[in-house]
Amino acid sequence: MKMILAIVQDKDSQQLQTKLVKDGFRFTRLPSTGGFLKSGNSTFIMGVEEEKIDDALNVIKQACHTRSQYVTSSFVLPESGIGDPVEVQVGGATCFILPVDKFVRF
Amino acid sequence: MKMILAIVQDKDSQQLQTKLVKDGFRFTRLPSTGGFLKSGNSTFIMGVEEEKIDDALNVIKQACHTRSQYVTSSFVLPESGIGDPVEVQVGGATCFILPVDKFVRF
Amino acid sequence: MKMILAIVQDKDSQQLQTKLVKDGFRFTRLPSTGGFLKSGNSTFIMGVEEEKIDDALNVIKQACHTRSQYVTSSFVLPESGIGDPVEVQVGGATCFILPVDKFVRF
Numbered sequence A, B, C: 001m002k003m004i005l006a007i008v009q010d011k012d013s014q015q016l017q018t019k020l021v022k023d024g025f026r027f028t029r030l031p032s033t034g035g036f037l038k039s040g041n042s043t044f045i046m047g048v049e050e051e052k053i054d055d056a057l058n059v060i061k062q063a064c065h066t067r068s069q070y071v072t073s074s075f076v077l078p079e080s081g082i083g084d085p086v087e088v089q090v091g092g093a094t095c096f097i098l099p100v101d102k103f104v105r106f
């Protein structure tokens, strides 16, 4: 048993949740914030048997795309002209696989 | 020192919190979602000395009962007649005990 | 790579977040509750290379002060007279450094 803790952008969280349910992975989802755009994200916590880790990471990889998007907020690059659209990366996931000493359910 | 990360159904979270405070365990509690009924749950994070792990797990076991409940939502089993009550398991806790390299308080 | 999981009192969370961004540490922040005063706190999760752990802990130490404050709530010490101000410690952080088996970004 390992724990996967995955921080997932809001744009991708619902798609990931749907795929995890469909593929029979158990998880809990916590609201979180942070990152370059200060946009919301979700933190998924999953307990996964070692032989299923690659499958789980593949599900996350499929659901969570890093991709370009243009935003006009002057927050992103204050030195650019106000309102100039700038290209930023959105989506994606940051995943930690953690060792687990013991796992119990009541 | 170990970290216990326990995902606890909403029905049991308040009772667990009360017992942990009473027994002198320190913890933080995070709102989370997930599980079969998509009901809310809470994620408890505790730092526990190794010789207290069994005590802590006993507190969780006492406070968090898995038990049967009848629900009428057609969400649970869409193929059953709408409104037919079905038996589901509610309550309970899923606990991970994680190794900790270092613990510091400021 | 290690994971730092830091539970930080609300009074210190915004200052910590600002400093982490300024110093280039990546993190996510989750709302949480718990502690003696039942006040809100935040749980910061960071992935940090081993050679940066001390730097990260120093940032947390600088931003999160444990300090005295007087409160009048009878909740704190019910046996004292109602409305008697009592001194309590506020602020501060509880930090766990966790081993990480694998770290991936998509």
Ligand code: NI
Binding pocket: A062, A065
């Ligand atoms: Ni795709």
Ligand code: NI
Binding pocket: B062, B065
């Ligand atoms: Ni009982």
Ligand code: NI
Binding pocket: C062, C065
């Ligand atoms: Ni200071």
